[in-house]
Amino acid sequence: MAKDMKVARGEAVGVVAAQSIGEPGTQMVLRSFHSAGIASVITTTGLPRIIEIVDARKKPKFPMMEIRLDKSTSKSYEKAKEVWKRIEEVKVSGVIDGFEENLKSGTMALHLSKEKTAQHGITGRTIASRLSKLEGVSADQDGDEIRVKVKDKDTKSIRTRFVKVLNSVIAGVPGIQKVVMQTNDNNEFYLTTSGSNIEGVLSVDGIEKDEVYSNDIFEVLRVYGIEAARNLIANELQKTINEEGITVGFRHLGLVADAMTHTGVIKSVGRHGIAGEKESVFARAAYEETVKHFTNASVFGETDMLKGVAENILIGKQIGVGTGRVHLAIKKEELKKIKRKD
């Protein structure tokens, strides 16, 4: 940040950030438009996405990744397509034409589709061996058929096991439901996915491993750490706001992200996070759940040091923000005690 953009000491940056985000925010309520027709992955946009970020939800409603391809693959369609195939998850149900199940004996016959297996480059043998690794499942290949047998005895658990078999991922990265290939301005291919699994994608060859992007904040926190999560929060906020045709200074969004992450964990804005963990009893009681905070304070004998803004407005003291930050260094009486040298 430029030197002349530094804020003065005592500037109410929080309030200014809140107003700077809040005012344009009123214009975007319930007005999220979608571009139809273009093949793309679904993401949450507009106000719902901002609420999602600010509330620190554990999993976004529509997780999404953006994967750059490395030099060897990004220029060629075929090579890019290969990477795509390595990333998109393939379920058993995606490579079969049909199946027969016997709920009494706990056996199931999967009819492999030649087309689909060839498309994903999977053989019946690999499928069978993958399935055998599942708990309580044994599988054998028999031509275009895979015979599956499960250990369970009662019909209900046999049925649930069958569903698990059909939904088990046999190729690709688990959690990446759909991949869309797009080109950027330099005619380089890149992949957008719905579903996020950073660790899984990092183990795939042919991608630019330094430029994997996910919109799942908690996953980024787990894989890359708190600084990355902080940047993601701020960037996602800016991206979502900019999509609405509104611009908000990044410093305000950065402040929000800092407030959410400065403790090393992600805290939501609101009752269960930042506002609920304020030091001052009065500030918390003024926000939400007044009685709870007062009773707890009395039980633990809390003391409010009256340092924040809300408390001082409540009791009628000058607030310690802006002009209220400045104090006399020496009192008048003290000044008299100092003797002149001459």
Next chain:
Amino acid sequence: MAKSADTKCYVYLDGRIIGAVKDGSAFAKEIRKNRRAGLISGEVNVAFIRKLNEVHINADRGRARKPYIIVEHGKSKLTDELKQKLANKEIDFNYMIRRGVIEYLDAEEEENALAALEESEITPKTTHLEIDPASIFGLTVNASVFMEFNSVGRHSIALNFSKQSQGLYAINFNSRYDPRAFLLYYPQIPIVNSLAYRTLGLSRHPSGQNFVVALSTYYGYNMKDAVVLNKSAVDRGLGRSIFYRTYGDEERRYPGGQQDHLRIPPATTDGYLGEHAYAKLSDDGIVEVGTQVDEGDVLIGKVSPPRFLEEQTSFGVGEEKSRDNSVSLRAGEEGVVDDVMLSETTGATKIVKVRIRSVKIPEVGDKFASRQAQKGVVALILNQEDMPFSKDGIVPDLLLNPHSLPSRMTMGHMLEMLGAKAGSLQGTYIDGTPFSKRGSERINEYGHVLEGYGFDRFGDEELYDGRSGRKFNAKIFTGVVYYNKLLHMVSLKLQVRSRGPVQILTHQPTEGKPRRGGLKFGEMERDALVGHGASLSLKERMLDQSDKAEIWICKNDGDVGYYDYIKNVPVCQLCRGNNLERVEISYAFKLLLDEIKSMHILPKVLLKSE
């Protein structure tokens, strides 16, 4: 239902299934045929709903229905012969309903109909014909004029304004005691009116006046929906109205044999307002008719028994205490006592109504609106000498900013100016019933009339600046428009406060005009000051100009104490000590401490020397 193999069409009567038929469409047609023949009541409506393959027959009450002329085989049933008979008054509307010429459709049956707006538009598919094209509008829109030339959204706005207009709301206004009433001094019948306006009899209680309007700016005094009024016109009675407000009270009886008394309260009553407040009351405790009354004057003197039962004194029931419960004039209002009415309720309690009258002369801040959804607030009342004038000596009553028109697309406003101008020259009323004539036809017609009287055929006038006497460079469109004075008048809204009453509970200033309250300094306003870092401005608003209080805090146990003015020492009620400190604090905080105490939590205020 529709899925089953035999595609039965279910028939509903007033929402209940009564059976099924094979061909719903034919069944509905059959019912209609019988209805038109008079075999079934004309109040029955039937609709075939293709989407659901159902027939809905409605015969219940509460359906809005609209009459249409029946069209069969591409021909209107209202023949020229019938029209002639109708004109000769040989037949009437009911005759045509009986004979199946006109029928009423409800909302559901309308879905099966295709109505033509005009007879010339009838195609083989047409089933009905509108009696009049204007009937696609409601009554209120029809009562206005030229509404077909305005954009649709303007209709409901114009309708809203017409509801707010002052006029002659009732002929018996002198014997009515409406809580609030407005009466225009010189109401006029609009020069341009419509069929519905005349049919509804609205000309018998009109609600506006015909203003001479010039479509011109005036040095920024009519920017943004402001208007300039002619002072001489105002002096002649333009837009002058009366405002009535009725105050009422009654002598209520209370359990225990006590009751209110209408009288001048004796000086010993609780809450006695002082002698001057009751000065205008006559001996019976009620103001006299014709008295000029001002803010705070008591209109009806009343004493009530105390709210709570008193303790018995040793001498039995002592002197009965009473409290003042008088009705006084509202804050910020004045007027003359117009009428006093005394009566009794069915419960034999005495009731009083006092009607106050005040004259409202148009002033800066009053609101006016034309019937074309063009409202404006008076921003300047200009001497006639300074107003623009024409060579004939015509001076407009009102200057309307031309920028009000293009964005709102109220072409009806311009047409009304032209039409009413022609009408006033001719000395006739002009008919402005929606869809009765084409716009070009009207412009030609009015233009022809104007030319005949030596005016510009487009209504333009050469106007001269009243201040310099020089002719304006441009010709200015001038005409006559029917303007309503709306009931939003500044004199009923204006309010100021520097110091004033505070709430008992919080010691904060009161809110709202009747309580002489201040404007709320809310959360967002507070945040704005915090955001600017204006900490002393904030403290001034939240404390000094609000609920500043000085309380005593015990230095030993941090509790709120009090000052004993007999011994001249502060006292702490917890330790009974006198070691207290005077602290400046918001009263709301003291109240909060009290409320926390009420939850069995003892808050302590720890003091630190600054």
